[in-house]
Amino acid sequence: MNAPLPDLSVESVTGIDVALPVAGPGARSFAFIIDWHIRFVLALAWYVVATLIYNGGFSLSPPPAFEQAWFAAILLPTFAIYFLYHPVLEVLLRGRTPGKRSVGIRIVTRAGGPPGAGALLVRNVFRLIDSLPVAYGVGLTLMVLTRESLRCGDMAAGTLLTYEHPVADAELLQDAAQRLGKLDTVGAEIATDLLQRWSSLVPEARIRLARLLLQRYLGAEADLSEGDELEWRSRLERLARPADGA
């Protein structure tokens, strides 16, 4: 029922395929909701600030009769911010928006690269269909029904949304390389990360995580007797001792 979505696999001349995990309706909807709030707040902020300046006081009411300056300086930019947010940002940021970035997803072509301006425009034009009848009903239904969670705009533009792998710190990977004594790579990464973040964690969490790691890698040999957090830290450091034994 909740089978993971397939990766987008892109062939490469090296023989090693590029694998991009496809984002599902949940991540996409979450990104859309964040973007919707951003554009709504931006448009509202423009309207409020510009109206206050235009009226020269604490009044948000529009002028009683049509005024060209009010229309051009306030109403038009407000609607432009709201309606052009997606096409403009997606083209400028090559398939990303602040909402997508915060969820860790981006738009890519089926070749794994960033889509061109044409594809991004087609994708946005087809929002007209996807948003029917209300609340993106057509788009959501299509996303649930298709294997790669595509809405109509994605089908037309040949795009899909994939997760961006979290970018690990190269320092952490290098430190982990030094700690491969009794640990495998994953254990070394976790131990290094835990030691680096030790001071930012609450004492209970430090001890609980250190205990779990010791139990997993030392099993019955692990010294799990009570001790203060400094004692737990030294046990963890002994487990993840750099390979040269320093």
Add this chain to the structure above:
Amino acid sequence: MAPSVDAAARNRALAAALLARARDWQAADARAGRFAHGRSDDASDAARLADDYRLLAHDLARARALMPGSRTREYLESAYAHTHATLHHGAWRAGSALRRLFLEETPSAMRWLAPYLAWTTLIFVLAAGAGFALVHQYPELIALFASPDTIASVERGQLWTQGLLNVVPSSILSVQILTNNIVVTLFAYCLGFLFGLGTLYILGLNGLMLGAIFAFVSQHGLAGALFGFIVAHGFVELSVMCLSGAAGAAIGEALVRPGAGGRLESFRAAALRTVPVLVSCAVLLVGSGFIEGYISPDPRFSLATRIAVGVGYWCLMAAFLTGRLFARRAPAAAPAAV
């Protein structure tokens, strides 16, 4: 005889050797980033990027086998995908993309759409003729096409467009009109998704309405006045309507008669091929909206001026869509050496 090494120790040694290259991966990712954003065009750096690509592919293959659930593998997946995209797609430059859009892609799409354009124009004209004939024969049918206010205004001998500028300023009128026209154009295009039927419906309906209203105003002796109102902006506006209909029909045909690649692939290819025309339609409608807001309702412009504006803007549209507007002249051939 070589001493035997246990598998776990061997894997740890391999992982350590792999992780020791983290700095190289970081440098490769940063180099790919520079090229992707067009911040470097150094040839030796580009050659190093190709080496990076091979290094990352090699290390990723090892990481997938040795440490599948690790952050190291995720880091490599990300750096490899990034480098792959940079090598295969290059940097994106807005200026050259725009130039290519208007100089190459739009004229090419126009040539491809020519037969669709002929058909959609014919459908629009036939629908307009049908609307005219219907209301001419049965005048009461105008209630199906026009609002009661419009009908009352015409029956009083006055076009609903007269005095428009006294009610709404030109700028607001322009923006309202061009927004409405762009939405109708986009719908005519998008509804091609319904196997072309949605597009045909919108074209047919708009044609019927135009014909019906012309028949109705001509019965009240106002056909000349209506022609005077629409001539400045109408040539381009109606052409754009047929053009977006042609693009929608192309999408519809791609779904009805897909090629060997399948329906989805055919739909995608048609949508991407028609998008330059759609962008051009939106640009043209902005101009058309301004004419409709500033010139068409203003009684100070004579009919001759309006016709000149309408025909001139239509010629500009034709030059724009065929790529002649921005085409550079070919350089004169150099004299042959004697």
